[in-house]
Structure formats: structure tokens, C-alpha cells
Amino acid sequence: TQGQVITCKAAVAWEPNKPLVIEDVQVAPPQAGEVRIKILFTALCHTDAYTWSGKDPEGLFPCILGHEAAGIVESVGEGVTDVQQGDHVIPCYQAECRECKFCKSGKTNLCGKVRTATGVGVMMNDRKSRFSVNGKPIYHFMGTSTFSQYTVVHDVSVAKIDTKAPLDKVCLLGCGVSTGLGAVWNTAKVEPGSIVAVFGLGTVGLAVAEGAKAAGASRIIGIDIDSKKFDTAKNFGVTEFVNPKDHDKPIQQVLVDLTDGGVDYSFECIGNVSVMRAALECCHKGWGTSVIVGVAASGQEISTRPFQLVTGRVWKGTAFGGFKSRTQVPWLVEKYMKKEIKVDEYITHNLTLGEINEAFDLLHEGGCLRCVLKV
Ligand code: NAD
Numbered sequence: 510t511q512g513q514v515i516t517c518k519a520a521v522a523w524e525p526n527k528p529l530v531i532e533d534v535q536v537a538p539p540q541a542g543e544v545r546i547k548i549l550f551t552a553l554c555h556t557d558a559y560t561w562s563g564k565d566p567e568g569l570f571p572c573i574l575g576h577e578a579a580g581i582v583e584s585v586g587e588g589v590t591d592v593q594q595g596d597h598v599i600p601c602y603q604a605e606c607r608e609c610k611f612c613k614s615g616k617t618n619l620c621g622k623v624r625t626a627t628g629v630g631v632m633m634n635d636r637k638s639r640f641s642v643n644g645k646p647i648y649h650f651m652g653t654s655t656f657s658q659y660t661v662v663h664d665v666s667v668a669k670i671d672t673k674a675p676l677d678k679v680c681l682l683g684c685g686v687s688t689g690l691g692a693v694w695n696t697a698k699v700e701p702g703s704i705v706a707v708f709g710l711g712t713v714g715l716a717v718a719e720g721a722k723a724a725g726a727s728r729i730i731g732i733d734i735d736s737k738k739f740d741t742a743k744n745f746g747v748t749e750f751v752n753p754k755d756h757d758k759p760i761q762q763v764l765v766d767l768t769d770g771g772v773d774y775s776f777e778c779i780g781n782v783s784v785m786r787a788a789l790e791c792c793h794k795g796w797g798t799s800v801i802v803g804v805a806a807s808g809q810e811i812s813t814r815p816f817q818l819v820t821g822r823v824w825k826g827t828a829f830g831g832f833k834s835r836t837q838v839p840w841l842v843e844k845y846m847k848k849e850i851k852v853d854e855y856i857t858h859n860l861t862l863g864e865i866n867e868a869f870d871l872l873h874e875g876g877c878l879r880c881v882l883k884v
């Protein structure tokens with residue numbers, strides 16, 4: 510198949526909110542600096558649902574969504590040296606070129622090399638898509654487009670992993686689990702003994718709890734409007750549960766009262782701007798730090814009294830948990846193989862690519878953390 514167009518199945522989002530359609534998609538060969546990957550497993554993340562909903566200003570249609578996956582390199586374009594055919598890989602929506610201003614800064618995991626293309630659904634080389642259906646171009650998504658049997662990504666967006674790692678599990682390290690762990694370890698840098706609040710107990714929030722437990726937090730308070738979340742959350746390190754619906758007071762006040770003045774670190778893992786405000790305002794005066802992880806819809810804005818910051822609270826955000834993708838995803842896979850981090854426990858459902866619309870329905874039900882699709 511090297512150098513040839515491959516026709517395969519992919520789930521195409523033709524329009525916002527309209528069921529995805531499994532189409533025969535033509536996938537062009539990788540050009541210089543590109544890698545074509547046979548995707549074996551992909552999970553769904555809430556961000557896919559967000560873009561599908563039409564609320565993402567970077568969402569372009571028709572497109573092939575998906576960004577939490579694992580597969581095997583089918584072929585590489587000219588000049589690609591870091592991976593070769595047969596390598597087991599995780600596509601990374603956050604690239605790492607190691608050469609750009611961002612990568613060299615040592616201050617961020619964001620990479621500038623291909624971001625102008627991935628934000629508009631094309632490849633950097635010719636600003637075109639490698640996907641088409643009967644000659645009609647289909648946009649890429651987040652530089653990954655994993656809801657397809659084959660995808661083409663930039664070489665700076667591929668993490669090569671241990672061939673012994675089970676791809677049906679480690680696909681989760683392509684987004685949700687890594688993001689939650691990294692938000693705690695890299696962005697907040699939670700210290701032993703800290704009091705932590707986690708807003709939203711989906712996969713990302715539970716991974717925050719897991720990371721906080723590993724960091725030695727003394728109390729991990731989980732906040733969710735679905736009380737059924739607490740049972741599972743305990744297994745990920747949540748020590749106390751608060752349902753805002755059980756209280757008349759604003760949730761920030763409830764937390765301040767529970768913690769003698771506020772928490773040391775809070776994490777918003779929902780994408781709701783009023784919860785983001787609460788997450789900041791439940792932080793302790795003088796030092797409490799709040800990390801925004803959730804993605805909020807186009808047009809939404811955050812607000813608080815500047816006095817909250819004047820009096821020492823810190824507001825931060827994180828993308829992919831601050832992890833340098835190509836360097837650290839393989840390290841996360843190794844930690845999983847050594848049983849130092851959970852992954853299997855986040856997988857509540859397994860379906861096939863053909864059942865992707867059912868999988869999206871599941872995502873909106875409380876009982877689903879991650880649904881892994883066999884592609
Ligand atoms: P999810 O839908 O599985 O989890 C969200 C949880 O929040 C659910 O348990 C829900 O019951 C709870 N919730 C909803 N409204 C609430 C409220 N008002 N108060 C308290 N709890 C509430 O989603 P997920 O896949 O875990 O992703 C979480 C968020 O993180 C999404 O916005 C996603 O787009 C974002 N995300 C960001 C990054 C990043 O790099 N920054 C990476 C992955 C995901």
C-alpha cells in the first residue's frame with residue numbers, strides 16, 4: 510500500500526450534531542514529514558462531542574473527528590526518520606517538534622510547528638487534506654482524525670511506544686488520562702499534604718484525583734452533580750464527595766467552609782465557565798491555585814473579582830496536562846506497563862467503529878467514562 514491511496518472506512522461528521530456516517534474514505538499517501546497510521550483502537554473524549562456539537566470555533570465540516578487512539582505506522586513520507594513502518598504509535602494532538610520557539614522555551618508543552626494547519630483541518634505541506642470521499646475533501650481534526658482505519662499525521666505528532674503495550678488500553682494516554690495526571694504533576698505541581706478539589710468526575714477529573722493521590726494530597730474533594738460518580742471516584746483517590754445540588758450556598762462557600770479557608774489546588778474538568786469561577790474562588794487566600802482543564806464553548810468567558818487574584822489566588826490552564834507529547838507519552842506507557850498508573854479502570858465500554866453513534870450517546874450517560882472502539 511506504500512505510496513498508494515488507501516480506501517478504508519471512517520466515520521465522517523458531515524454536519525454539526527448530525528449522526529456520523531461510516532464512509533469509504535480515500536486516504537492519500539503521506540507527504541514529506543508525514544506519517545500514515547493504521548488506527549487499531551480509538552476512544553471518544555468529551556472534546557470530540559464538543560466539536561461535533563458545532564460549539565468549537567475551530568470545528569470545520571465535513572471532518573473526521575477523534576484524537577485518543579493507538580495504531581501502527583503503515584508508511585512514512587520523505588524525510589521521516591523518527592518512526593518507520595510497523596512501529597506502534599499514539600497520535601498526539603499536541604505536537605512536539607523540539608525546534609520551535611515554544612519547544613525550546615522550556616516553559617510550555619505547546620508546539621508551534623504545525624498548529625496553524627491543525628487548527629484549520631489541513632496538513633502543513635500544501636495546506637490540503639489527505640482525506641476525501643468521492644473526490645470531496647474531508648477536513649482533518651486536531652491533527653489526528655482517529656475515527657478512521659487510516660489517518661495521516663505530521664511526524665512531530667507521533668509518539669513511538671513499546672510494542673508490548675496493549676493498544677486497546679494505552680490509546681487512552683493520547684488524551685484524557687494523561688491530561689488529568691499532568692494537570693496535577695506538571696501544571697499545578699501539587700505537593701504532599703495538599704487539599705485538592707476536583708470539579709467534574711469524568712475521565713479527566715478522575716485522572717486528576719489519581720494524580721493528586723500519587724502526589725500525596727491529604728484530602729481530595731470530588732464535586733459532581735451526579736452523585737453516582739462518587740462510588741467509582743473513591744477507587745481513583747477521591748476522599749470526600751460534594752454534590753452542589755445538596756447545598757443552598759454557592760459551591761465555593763461550601764468548600765471554603767469545609768477546608769478552613771479554602772483548598773490549596775482546584776481543577777475544573779467540565780468546561781463550564783461558572784464552575785471555573787467557583788473553582789478559583791474556593792481556593793485559599795494567599796496561595797490557592799486553580800487549573801482550568803475543561804474546554805468551554807465559543808463565546809463563553811470567565812470572570813471573577815480581580816480582588817481574588819490580588820489576594821494571592823492563581824488562575825492557570827493546561828493543555829494535555831503540560832506533557833511534552835513525543836517525549837513523555839512513551840514514558841506514560843511505561844508507567845502503565847509497570848502498573849504505576851491506571852488505564853484499564855477508565856474503560857467502561859468497548860464497541861466498534863460502526864457503532865460510533867451509540868458510543869457518542871453513551872458519552873452523555875453518567876455510567877460511561879471511556880468507550881474504546883475497535884477500528
Ligand atoms: P466528562 O463529560 O466525562 O466529565 C464531565 C463531568 O462533569 C461529568 O461527570 C459530569 O457529571 C460533571 N458535571 C457536569 N456539569 C457539572 C457541574 N455544573 N458541576 C459539577 N459537575 C458537573 O468529560 P471528560 O472527557 O472527562 O472531559 C472533561 C473536560 O475536559 C471537557 O470539557 C473536555 O473537553 C476537557 N478536556 C480538556 C483537555 C485539555 O487538554 N485541556 C484534555 C481532555 C479533555
Ligand code: AHE
Nearest residue numbers: 554556565566567684804805807828829
Ligand atoms: N478548538 C477549541 C479549543 C480546544 C482545546 O482547548 N483543546 C485542548 C485539548 S482538548 C483535548 O480533549 C488543547 O490542548 N488546547 C491547546 C491547543 O493548542 O489547541 C476552541 O475552543 O477553540
Ligand code: ZN
Nearest residue numbers: 554556684685
Ligand atoms: Zn480529549
